[in-house]
Amino acid sequence: MLKGFKDFLLRGNVIDLAVAVVLGTAFVAIVTAFTDGIVNPVLAVFGGSNEMGLGVQLVAGKPATFIAIGPIITAAVNFLLIAAILYFVLILPATMARKRFSKEDEQLSDNELLIEIRDLLAQAQQGTTSSGKHGMLTEPAGSDGEHKH
Missing domain, CATH: 1.20.5 (Single alpha-helices involved in coiled-coils or other helix-helix interfaces)
Structure with missing residues (x-):
């Protein structure tokens, strides 16, 4: 039973998956800093004079009814940036190297x-x-x- 577990852990695709998770986590931190520092201030400009940022207030005078659109846009930008970075930094070079050196x-x-x-x-x-x-x-x-x- 332990031998099977060891074989599972040492299988190539499990190790590749662990590396991808670690690198993905590192990219999340970088992209989050980028969106917090650049994208959110730009989105705040579109919020106009509203102190809560880009969004819609459903009931005037009740902050709990504010629908924030800025964080949704920020999350979408985070996802697209992380996917693009992982593709162009990891997937594409690995595919090219595999084709070239196979x-x-x-x-x-x-x-x-x-x-x-x-x-x-x-x-x-x-x-x-x-x-x-x-x-x-x-x-x-x-x-x-x-x-x-």
């Missing part, structure tokens, strides 16, 4: 691989029938009834 055999489709295997088998078969030999295959010593010592 072996040629790994880039073959299933059909291409099957065609290559078929062609290699055909070449081996032609080598067997034309020369009378088994190409790369050799008979074991002593297969003709004699034992060589």
Whole structure:
């Protein structure tokens, strides 16, 4: 039972997920600072003279009935910025590196691989029938009834 748990923890995609969570958390802090320092003051300009910022007051004189639109816009900007940063900083470079440094055999489709295997088998078969030999295959010593010592 513990071996299975250890295998689960050391599986590549679990480690990748843990790294993504840590990096995502770090990006959240950066993006939140950006939106608090830049986006929120810009949104406050659109709030006009309302001291509560951008939003709608449902009942005049009751602050509890204020619908704040600014935090919703800020959350959407946070999400888009985090998604863009993760994509352009992590996903895109990793995909490009994988394509660039992967072996040629790994880039073959299933059909291409099957065609290559078929062609290699055909070449081996032609080598067997034309020369009378088994190409790369050799008979074991002593297969003709004699034992060589």
